[in-house]
Amino acid sequence: MVLQEQTHSAAPKPSLLVLAAGLGSRYGGLKQIDPVGPAGETIIDYSIYDALRAGFGKIVFVIRHDIEDAFRQTIGRKYEKRAPVEYVFQELHKVPRGFAVPPSRQKPWGTGHAILMGADAVREPFAAINADDFYGAASYKILHDQLTSGSSDYSMVGFALRNTLSEHGAVSRGVCSCDSNGCLKTIAEFTKIEKEGSGAKYMDESGATHKLTGDEIVSMNLWGFRPGLFDQLRELFADFLKKRGSDDKAEFFIPSAINSLVNSGKVRLKVLRTPDSWFGVTYRKDQPRVAASIRALVAGGAYPSPLWE
Numbered sequence: 001m002v003l004q005e006q007t008h009s010a011a012p013k014p015s016l017l018v019l020a021a022g023l024g025s026r027y028g029g030l031k032q033i034d035p036v037g038p039a040g041e042t043i044i045d046y047s048i049y050d051a052l053r054a055g056f057g058k059i060v061f062v063i064r065h066d067i068e069d070a071f072r073q074t075i076g077r078k079y080e081k082r083a084p085v086e087y088v089f090q091e092l093h094k095v096p097r098g099f100a101v102p103p104s105r106q107k108p109w110g111t112g113h114a115i116l117m118g119a120d121a122v123r124e125p126f127a128a129i130n131a132d133d134f135y136g137a138a139s140y141k142i143l144h145d146q147l148t149s150g151s152s153d154y155s156m157v158g159f160a161l162r163n164t165l166s167e168h169g170a171v172s173r174g175v176c177s178c179d180s181n182g183c184l185k186t187i188a189e190f191t192k193i194e195k196e197g198s199g200a201k202y203m204d205e206s207g208a209t210h211k212l213t214g215d216e217i218v219s220m221n222l223w224g225f226r227p228g229l230f231d232q233l234r235e236l237f238a239d240f241l242k243k244r245g246s247d248d249k250a251e252f253f254i255p256s257a258i259n260s261l262v263n264s265g266k267v268r269l270k271v272l273r274t275p276d277s278w279f280g281v282t283y284r285k286d287q288p289r290v291a292a293s294i295r296a297l298v299a300g301g302a303y304p305s306p307l308w309e
Contacts, residue, residue, distance in 0.1 A: 012124040013057030014147040018044065019114045019221070020071065020131035021064045021090040034281070036291045038298055039306035043134050043280070044075055046294065049307055051127070054140040055148070058084040060121045061131075062114045065089055078308055088117045096234065099241045102248060110251030111221060112233055112240075119230040128223040128254070134290065135222050136276025137302065143224045146272055154258070154269040155224035156184065161193070161200060162214030163277040168285040170194045170203075174219040174255045176271055184262055184269040187219055187255045217271060219255060220278045232261060 036043055048059060059079055063071050068087070079085050090108060092101050094117065108114070115128050125147040129135065139157045146155045158176055165171060171194075174187040190212075192203040199214040236257050244250040261267045281287050298305045 011148060011150075013055060014144060014224075015058040015060055015122050015124055015126040016048065016051045016056045017060045017062065017115065017118045017122060017126050017128045018047070018131050019062050019111060019128060020044070020075075021062050021067075021108060021114055022131075034287065036281075036287065037294055037303075037305070037307060041294075041307045042075065043290070044131050045078070045307050046134060046303065047129060047131075047140075048079060049303070050135070050137045050140040051129075051144075052083060054137070054144040056083075056127065056140070056144060058086065058122075058124075060086045060088060060118050060126075062088055062090050062117050064091065086121045088121050090114045090117045095241060095245075096238050099238070099245060102246055105248045107249060107251065109237075111254040112252040112257045113237060115223075115225075115254055116230060116233045116237060119234075122230075123227055125224070125226055128221070128225060130221045130280070133220055133222075133278060133280040134294070135220065135278060136274065138276045139222060139274040142272045142274055143222065146270060147224045151270070152226065153183070154226065154229070154261075154267050155272055156219055156258075156269055157222040157224075157274050158217035158271045159220050159274060159276070159278045160214065161212060161216040161218050162195075162198070164218055164220060164279075165193065165195050165200060166282050166286055167195070167289060168283045171282060176217045176219055178217070178271050182271055184258070184271050186263070187259055189255070217273065220280075221254065223254065223258075224272075232266065233257060236260060 035041060061076060076085055090113060092105060095101060127143050143155060143157050161173060164173060170192040172189060172191045173193055175190050176187055177185040179185055190202045193200050200212040201209050202212060203209050237252055240252045258269060262269055279290050279293055281290055297303055
């Protein structure tokens with residue numbers, strides 16, 4: 001698939017920024033390149049397939065130098081004849097001038113920092129996704145249509161909580177509160193969420209348990225942004241480093257950055273609801289369920305097998 005030359009009047013196709021620098025500590029391996037499809041496809045394969053058929057153009061992978069060779073060989077080379085592909089690198093030393101990385105720090109700086117690494121490669125509206133999350137075809141179409149609508153709003157695809165839970169352990173989710181226009185007011189991080197009947201429950205910091213309906217809208221890090229976000233993230237990341245840069249475990253998460261931008265009135269963010277179910281490999285035991293879900297979608301005609309001819 002090759003992008004046609006854009007005319008001066010045509011809007012550029014949005015880009016897809018794939019956050020793939022992280023290792024799955026709970027999963028135990030480089031889960032971005034584990035097969036889940038019937039012909040050996042990875043979750044990233046399905047994400048990019050859905051994004052390209054929705055109308056996205058360039059693909060930008062955020063990875064680390066130490067996984068570059070394996071990632072290019074297993075993942076990146078498959079797409080180079082289908083769309084422009086670029087790589088950017090999330091590394092601990094990539095901090096603003098005047099800041100130093102604590103010698104004892106080993107963790108990455110978080111999803112906000114990962115997105116910031118795309119600044120030199122992305123100059124058009126773009127989606128940011130987690131490499132190890134399956135979002136569904138409808139989710140990409142909804143987000144593409146918003147990014148090409150001419151609106152200056154940022155956006156996020158929101159999932160019903162019950163469509164995001166694991167059968168094999170508790171999860172954390174960013175629960176969204178919206179205004180009457182469907183724009184984000186806040187994202188609140190709920191931890192230790194587990195299935196309970198048709199709904200869910202979570203435990204707060206005091207150890208008290210609270211019920212959830214399962215209809216709550218949650219963020220799974222499927223975002224739609226404009227290039228102006230990068231300057232905003234630079235400013236917020238510098239402020240984060242001033243306050244928390246000496247904390248070895250502190251991370252600059254994109255939901256926290258978005259909360260700050262929304263609460264300060266600098267941006268509006270539209271929450272786009274999707275009918276799709278999210279699934280991902282949070283725990284190693286999730287992998288068979290993901291593979292079974294994809295096989296069911298293939299059997300129903302949602303995807304060809306093999307995915308890439």
